[in-house]
Amino acid sequence: MNHTAKSARASSAAVLTWAGLLTVLALLTGCTDTREALLNGKARSPGDVISVFPENGAKDVDEETRIAVKVPDGRLESVKVMRIxxxxxxxxxxxxxEDGRSWAPEPKVARLALAAKYSIDAVAVDAQGRRSARHATFTTLVPEHRFIGYFKPENRSTVGTGMIVSFAFNRPVADRAAVERAIRVTSDPVVEVVGHWFGKDRLDFRPKTYWKPGTEVTVDIGLRDVEGAPGVYGSQDKTVVFTVGRHQISRVDAEAKTMEVRRDG
Known part of the structure; x- marks a missing residue:
């Protein structure tokens, strides 16, 4: 009787051992299948799902480069590109x-800023509704040569009615039209302003008529990344505001050693 019981227990243990082995083999097979699925591309990384250009970490990117975000399948849900x-x-x-497969800047978007850093954040959805996110950054070329314009009058100053807005550049300007377009002079009340060059390193903006007392003049200087000469780029991006004071004219008679001053008339 005892011998029979021991045999039954041994048989049960053997069955359980084989069942355990089969379970382990099944788990190993499942792991192998999962690994093969990963290797076969069924579980792709965000970089495989969403491609960006310039690539993440790119440096010295040219200003003419056009940013692009694409997906091979599914669709892009959102894309945000920022200069940071x-x-x-x-x-x-x-x-x-429209097909959701790509993102591109608007046609009117200007060139990339030089010496700048950009970020790209994109979210895509595949056919099964699964989302993938991608974050990337890149930096643009830092020009070796820069130019600046020393201007007058100074910001927040009060000037006379005949004041001229004048820029003196530290380097000769070859593309004078591009530089002049990058500087905008406006006033309240409105006065027509005309630019005039003196050689290659001085630009004056003169009002067609005298400024009226109390006029507020705004000078928007958008010279940053403007190519003033081959390989030479501007660095200024700022706004200057000045106010026109009362009308005053001084007449000097050198022989008589006198000076006549007329104010507001």
Whole structure:
């Protein structure tokens, strides 16, 4: 009787051992299948799902480069491109194509800023509704040569009615039209202003008529990344505001050693 019981227990143990072995083999097979699925691309990384250009970590990117975001299948749900690490972050305007497979900047978007850092954040959805996210950054070329314009009058100053807005550049300007377009002089009340060059390093903006007393004049200097000469780029991006004081004309008679001053008339 005892011998029979021991045999039964041994048989049960053997069955359990084989069942355990089969379970382990099944688990190993499942792991192998999962590994093969990963190797076969069924579980892709965000970099495989969403491609960006310039690539993440790219450096010295040319200003003419066009940013691109694409997916091989599914669709892009959202894309946000920003110029970062500035006092004010700027969003790069763009849109997702009708088929949802790509994003590109708007045609009117200007060239990339030089010496700048950009970020790309994109979210895509595949056919099964699964989402993938991608974050990338790149930096643009830092020009070796820069030019600046020393201007007058100074910001927040009060000037006379005949004041001229004048720029003296530290390097000769070859593309004078591009530099002049990058500087905008406006006033309230409105006065027509005309630019005039003196050689290659001085630009004056003169009002067609005298400024009226109390006029507020705004000078928008958008010279940053403007190519003033081959390989030489501007570095200034600022706004200057000054106010016109009372009308005053001084006439000097050197022989008589007298000076006549007329104010407001």
């Amino acid at each position: 690490e500035d006092a004010q972050q700027q969003t790069v305007a763009g849109r997702i194509a």
